[in-house]
Amino acid sequence: MYKIVIDSCGELPEDLKKDGHYQNVSLELEVDGCYIRDDETFDQKDFLRRVKESVTGPKSACPSPDEYMKSYEGDADHVYVVTLSGKLSGSYNSAELGKNLFEEEHPGEKKIYVFNSRSASVGETLIGMKVQECEEAGMSFEEVVAATEKYISSMNTFFVLETLETLRKNGRLTNLKAFIANTLNIKPVMGSTEEGSICQLGQARGMNKALDKMIQDVIAKTKNCENRVLAISHCNCPERAKAVKEKIEKMAKFKKIIVTDTAGVSTMYANDGGVIIAV
Incomplete structure (x- = not known):
């Protein structure tokens, strides 16, 4: 079994939400002291209104290593993580730290790999879809990682x-x-x-x-x-x-x-x- 964890900057279309292999880990948004989870409760129109009225503008905070650790739990023995570009957010480093902590507590339990998307938004989505394509083709964990890293290098x-x-x-x-x-x-x-x-x-x-x-x-x-x-x-x-x-x-x-x-x-x-x- 496999799981694809994507931070919430990566949009999941409805068919992927229902697929069963995907899981979002939420970032948090802040506008003038109002904190908003980037999950299924996110209200885009209300957020855009707040941003327009704000003098200082919105900010975001990446998921904690603990939140990533929790997302690695479950029956999947292969866990692939896709994050915002490491140049734009701390999400990649947080996911890596969560991976290291999980493996310390559960040595040998499962294989986990964190992809630095070097992208954002639907770029992350496409990477998740590539992972799934490789897994469904019967590739080994190592082959999936290699093929997906090659795909990331070709993306724009x-x-x-x-x-x-x-x-x-x-x-x-x-x-x-x-x-x-x-x-x-x-x-x-x-x-x-x-x-x-x-x-x-x-x-x-x-x-x-x-x-x-x-x-x-x-x-x-x-x-x-x-x-x-x-x-x-x-x-x-x-x-x-x-x-x-x-x-x-x-x-x-x-x-x-x-x-x-x-x-x-x-x-x-x-x-x-x-x-x-x-x-």
């Missing part, structure tokens, strides 16, 4: 934000840059580096042009599209995500395209109207 994550306010409030963007971008309606096209950091890939005037630029980057950087699954996560903008999916389908044929709404942590970073693509 892209996103476009409607507003830069959260980045400004968090101090990740200067007030001047945010002011200029908002005034000129400039939308940066962002992406992940090989190490799992965030970089700017380009920019465009207006959301539609920025989304088109992102789609072009996706197609240009993805090899063997027909053999890859592409995932789109959107923050409160299903029609925008649908339009992005349709444009991609006209330009390339992917093995599968999945679309889902952002969970709590991804909502915090994407903000209202943001779109994320992982492939």
